[in-house]
Amino acid sequence: KAGVTQTPRYLIKTRGQQVTLSCSPISGHRSVSWYQQTPGQGLQFLFEYFSETQRNKGNFPGRFSGRQFSNSRSEMNVSTLELGDSALYLCASSVTGGARADTQYFGPGTRLTVL
Amino acid sequence: DAKTTQPTSMDCAEGRAANLPCNHSTISGNEYVYWYRQIHSQGPQYIIHGLKNNETNEMASLIITEDRKSSTLILPHATLRDTAVYYCIVRVGADRGSTLGRLYFGRGTQLTVWP
Numbered sequence: 001k002a003g004v005t006q007t008p009r010y011l012i013k014t015r016g017q018q019v020t021l022s023c024s025p026i027s028g029h030r031s032v033s034w035y036q037q038t039p040g041q042g043l044q045f046l047f048e049y050f051s052e053t054q055r056n057k058g059n060f061p062g063r064f065s066g067r068q069f070s071n072s073r074s075e076m077n078v079s080t081l082e083l084g085d086s087a088l089y090l091c092a093s094s095v096t097g098g099a100r101a102d103t104q105y106f107g108p109g110t111r112l113t114v115l
Numbered sequence: 116d117a118k119t120t121q122p123t124s125m126d127c128a129e130g131r132a133a134n135l136p137c138n139h140s141t142i143s144g145n146e147y148v149y150w151y152r153q154i155h156s157q158g159p160q161y162i163i164h165g166l167k168n169n170e171t172n173e174m175a176s177l178i179i180t181e182d183r184k185s186s187t188l189i190l191p192h193a194t195l196r197d198t199a200v201y202y203c204i205v206r207v208g209a210d211r212g213s214t215l216g217r218l219y220f221g222r223g224t225q226l227t228v229w230p
Contacts, residue, residue, distance in 0.1 A: 043202075103149075103161055109156075
């Protein structure tokens, strides 16, 4: 079974631009979560989607948004990019996301650099 | 939410067992302990999880103390490829409402396996 895929793998943008990242979950998984990883803050939760609905959100500004499609694929968007948005953005999928023992599997990440 | 405490770094000789400790003294009775690892700039890789009993899979063993306040991840025969940051996570589940699906990553333990 194919793992979680994320595109693109690397991205360079300039301040003020916007960016869209894509995540395809493992087949059969309906929950997708997004995380941001920076050297200073470590891994931080952004949001989670299940059945096209956002059901959990981390402490990030409204410039960070996401959505999920009927095939469970998800996108996240960052508008008005700032230098501090440079990070590794990780997507994780799980079957339902809610159960305590529902394991999340991570993709390879998208490395975003904001200049 | 339960928090975890891990040593910042550890090292281990190749071929020897690596024992990574984790304290989670505030864990609730129905919360699972998860372990992930992250090799530099890659997505976190799921290793193992458990609730009360010791668990073993092809990658590692997980030993959870009887009071569930701490656990140890054991890599029985460490190799150079096991060099990574290891994260111990207490998984808050569906019955905790708004934290549904979220993983809280600390700083983890940097394990270095030397030849």
